[in-house]
Amino acid sequence: xxxxxxxxxxxxxxxxxxxxxxxxxxxxxxxxxxxxxxxxxxxxxxxxxxxxxxxxxxxxxxxxxxxxxxxxxxxxxxxxxxxxxxxxxxxxxxxxxxxxxxxxxxxxxxxxx
Amino acid sequence: xxxxxxxxxxxxxxxxxxxxxxxxxxxxxxxxxxxxxxxxxxxxxxxxxxxxxxxxxxxxxxxxxxxxxxxxxxxxxxxxxxxxxxxxxxxxxxxxxxxxxxxxxxxxxxx
Numbered sequence: 436x437x438x439x440x441x442x443x444x445x446x447x448x449x450x451x452x453x454x455x456x457x458x459x460x461x462x463x464x465x466x467x468x469x470x471x472x473x474x475x476x477x478x479x480x481x482x483x484x485x486x487x488x489x490x491x492x493x494x495x496x497x498x499x500x501x502x503x504x505x506x507x508x509x510x511x512x513x514x515x516x517x518x519x520x521x522x523x524x525x526x527x528x529x530x531x532x533x534x535x536x537x538x539x540x541x542x543x544x545x546x547x548x
Numbered sequence: 549x550x551x552x553x554x555x556x557x558x559x560x561x562x563x564x565x566x567x568x569x570x571x572x573x574x575x576x577x578x579x580x581x582x583x584x585x586x587x588x589x590x591x592x593x594x595x596x597x598x599x600x601x602x603x604x605x606x607x608x609x610x611x612x613x614x615x616x617x618x619x620x621x622x623x624x625x626x627x628x629x630x631x632x633x634x635x636x637x638x639x640x641x642x643x644x645x646x647x648x649x650x651x652x653x654x655x656x657x658x659x
Binding site: 439468475476477478480483493525527532534535536537538539540541542 | 580582584590591592593594597599637641643646647649650651652
């Protein structure tokens with residue numbers, strides 16, 4: 436039982452390049468989330484998916500797109516990376532019912548030059 | 549809307565000292581409350597949780613009690629260790645609404 440996995444662990448991009456961050460969970464959770472973590476800013480929700488086939492914007496969606504490929508996988512795409520997107524990105528999942536905790540992946544550390 | 553306020557720190561303690569990290573919340577209805585811990589270079593891990601008023605969550609010597617009358621969920625540990633050095637996040641969840649995380653409190657424990 437791997438929990439929530441993320442790839443890659445580290446990535447360096449140049450401004451304007453694109454990339455996709457991958458996330459998968461093996462806990463049969465219905466909901467999945469993408470957060471970014473910046474120094475002094477805590478965790479900010481980028482996008483979430485309450486169930487397979489649905490996605491919704493969070494607090495800071497600009498510059499990102501997501502795909503809920505199936506129940507297990509939820510990817511985050513940066514179409515044209517900017518230095519302001521330098522951050523640590525975390526994927527999370529849970530059974531969303533107001534009671535259940537979110538389970539987090541190990542994170543992707545992204546630097547945009 | 550829902551919100552979580554916690555002391556931002558950093559908090560620096562000597563080994564075996566008593567720890568309190570304050571957390572208060574604003575929410576409608578009856579949210580569930582959580583404490584997460586983040587060790588350097590890792591993702592967030594659930595430390596403990598409470599789903600209704602007066603519940604006490606506990607794990608690894610840490611405790612927190614859900615106090616609806618004071619809208620608080622303070623984290624305590626009687627004797628901290630160097631290995632407890634980490635960032636601690638208070639969070640709440642309300643049905644049909646997204647998780648809300650506090651800003652995190654960095655704890656450093658000195659030997």
